[in-house]
Amino acid sequence: MASATYNNVHSDGRQTARINIDVLVLTRITSIEQKMEQLKHNYTQSLMYIRCIENSSASECDQFLIQQCPERWVLNNNQCYFFSSVHETWERSQNICKSYEADLVIITDSTKQAFITKTIANDYFWIGLTDVEQENQWKWVDGSRLESRFWHCDQPDDAFGGEDCVFAGYIGPCTPEPGQVLNNWNDENCAHVQQFICEKKPSLVRMQLPL
Structure with missing residues (x-):
């Protein structure tokens, strides 16, 4: 009986650990995706701003300002x-x-x-x-x-x-x-x-x- 109880606890613990790892990996992947999306947005805006500056004054290119979060x-x-x-x-x-x-x-x-x-x-x-x-x-x-x-x-x-x-x-x-x-x-x-x-x-x- 003691052995069976130990096996059940061991099995549950292993399953819980696996779920926690899956959640951690998913969280990290989501964070990386968000950072990549922000970098992509900033890069696109940067190129558009540079092209505008080459043909206009800086004051006419404010629509290409980069959005920035803390x-x-x-x-x-x-x-x-x-x-x-x-x-x-x-x-x-x-x-x-x-x-x-x-x-x-x-x-x-x-x-x-x-x-x-x-x-x-x-x-x-x-x-x-x-x-x-x-x-x-x-x-x-x-x-x-x-x-x-x-x-x-x-x-x-x-x-x-x-x-x-x-x-x-x-x-x-x-x-x-x-x-x-x-x-x-x-x-x-x-x-x-x-x-x-x-x-x-x-x-x-x-x-x-x-x-």
Whole structure:
């Protein structure tokens, strides 16, 4: 009996380690892809700026300024994103984003939801959606009402009452319908701690041409 118990534990431990390694590799691959995409974007903009400078004055070429995000932020589709490694309450998360001159992420279309879903890899991250002011009246942190919805198939459920804040990355017991693979939002008590995603506009940096 003791031997069988040991074998089961050993098998579970080995499976867990393999899953953790897979998640780590996926996270690294995603990070590399994001960095390559940013480098590709900057390189393209640089070439366009240089060609413009050759034929125009610098002031006429501002449309080719390079978008730049702070260190540890990710540039995607003209926005900068910060994916935290620490866990905070929803309110504390929003306050931290504010300190970065940002907000918790606002997701208004499937393109952004797909990017978020791919990046967080089924981990839980607060987003900027809440109905704390009025139950079932969901609003984003900028005051706009919820339009595009990516709720998991059994959510929101306000389980136990007081689930007024939303996180992405949820995988629940129900099976999403075909075509709803991006649906991973869940309502949660705002006092719970999760990782979080901040969002802000990138800085615009003028190309420094070589002498």
